[in-house]
Amino acid sequence: MQALGKGLLIIAPWLMKALSIVGTLAMFLVGGGIVVHGIAPLHHAIEHFAGQQSAVVAMILPTVLNLILGFIIGGIVVLGVKAVAKMRGQAH
Numbered sequence: 590m591q592a593l594g595k596g597l598l599i600i601a602p603w604l605m606k607a608l609s610i611v612g613t614l615a616m617f618l619v620g621g622g623i624v625v626h627g628i629a630p631l632h633h634a635i636e637h638f639a640g641q642q643s644a645v646v647a648m649i650l651p652t653v654l655n656l657i658l659g660f661i662i663g664g665i666v667v668l669g670v671k672a673v674a675k676m677r678g679q680a681h
Contacts, residue, residue, distance in 0.1 A: 618652065621659030625651075 625632050639650040 614656070617659030617663055618656045619659070620662060621655035621657070624658060624662060625655055 625635060635651050635654050639647045641647075642650060
């Protein structure tokens with residue numbers, strides 16, 4: 590049991606870093622997916638475009654586009670929050 594505990598302590602920093610990266614990517618992916626599914630024409634356009642590709646690309650493309658859209662929207666939100674904080678005089 591002591592060896593298991595030492596092993597966990599050794600891999601804990603790597604595990605936490607990996608979980609933070611995977612969790613952040615998942616957050617952007619889910620956020621982008623929510624937006625895409627909330628805008629029906631965008632959702633249909635992505636599905637139509639993906640359907641014209643090869644099977645592998647058609648399977649992966651909507652997920653990649655959701656992730657990219659999540660990054661873009663996340664960046665816009667960060668810029669908006671920073672702008673509001675600056676207007677309020679709370680910028681750090």
